[in-house]
Amino acid sequence: MRSITTFDLQYSHRFYGFKGEAQYLHGHTGIMTIEVEDSINDGVNMVFPCNEIRKTAWEVLQNFDHALILREDDPLLPAILGVYKEQGILNGTPQNKMKGPAFKTELATAYPDARIVVTKETMTVEGMIKLTYDLLKDKLNIAKITFTSGVNGASQEFDTHNDIDRCPLCGISLDENGVCHKCGYRKP
Numbered sequence: 072m073r074s075i076t077t078f079d080l081q082y083s084h085r086f087y088g089f090k091g092e093a094q095y096l097h098g099h100t101g102i103m104t105i106e107v108e109d110s111i112n113d114g115v116n117m118v119f120p121c122n123e124i125r126k127t128a129w130e131v132l133q134n135f136d137h138a139l140i141l142r143e144d145d146p147l148l149p150a151i152l153g154v155y156k157e158q159g160i161l162n163g164t165p166q167n168k169m170k171g172p173a174f175k176t177e178l179a180t181a182y183p184d185a186r187i188v189v190t191k192e193t194m195t196v197e198g199m200i201k202l203t204y205d206l207l208k209d210k211l212n213i214a215k216i217t218f219t220s221g222v223n224g225a226s227q228e229f230d231t232h233n234d235i236d237r238c239p240l241c242g243i244s245l246d247e248n249g250v251c252h253k254c255g256y257r258k259p
């Protein structure tokens with residue numbers, strides 16, 4: 072069975088070098104749906120608590136929310152960094168609080184202080200799915216990700232291994248020592 076959680080992401084981007092309106096900077100409300108698959112965890116009668124999926128995924132997804140997403144070779148990038156620097160907001164402001172921890176993968180680097188994500192490939196809906204899966208695949212048994220942005224959408228199914236040990240009391244993943252960090256349950 073699957074537990075399904077949805078996220079709202081407000082972001083701006085453009086398709087650098089693309090022949091069409093999307094080569095101009097513009098914004099979207101993107102809706103991401105993450106489906107986590109496993110057996111029903113008997114103790115809690117859930118696959119995985121949705122609020123925990125939300126917490127785990129939002130840690131990384133937060134980096135894309137109210138953020139500017141640009142490809143690494145886009146000349147807008149140095150221009151915007153220059154303006155942010157001049158304005159003194161490049162390295163954050165006290166009002167820039169809704170930040171996730173920075174990340175760096177093969178596909179993207181997040182700079183939460185500047186609310187910028189720099190990507191290797193153009194950030195299409197398909198690109199966003201690849202990025203998200205890569206960031207979360209070791210933390211959640213992701214069976215499917217759907218991302219829609221305006222009238223565009225994409226989805227992909229993934230093979231799951233269903234080998235994450237879950238706490239029978241609150242349903243969240245046990246750590247490498249078989250301990251639940253939430254309630255202290257210890258795997259016998």
Ligand SMILES: [Zn+2]
Nearest residue numbers: 084093097099
């Ligand atoms: Zn767009």
Ligand SMILES: [Zn+2]
Nearest residue numbers: 238241251254
């Ligand atoms: Zn627990």
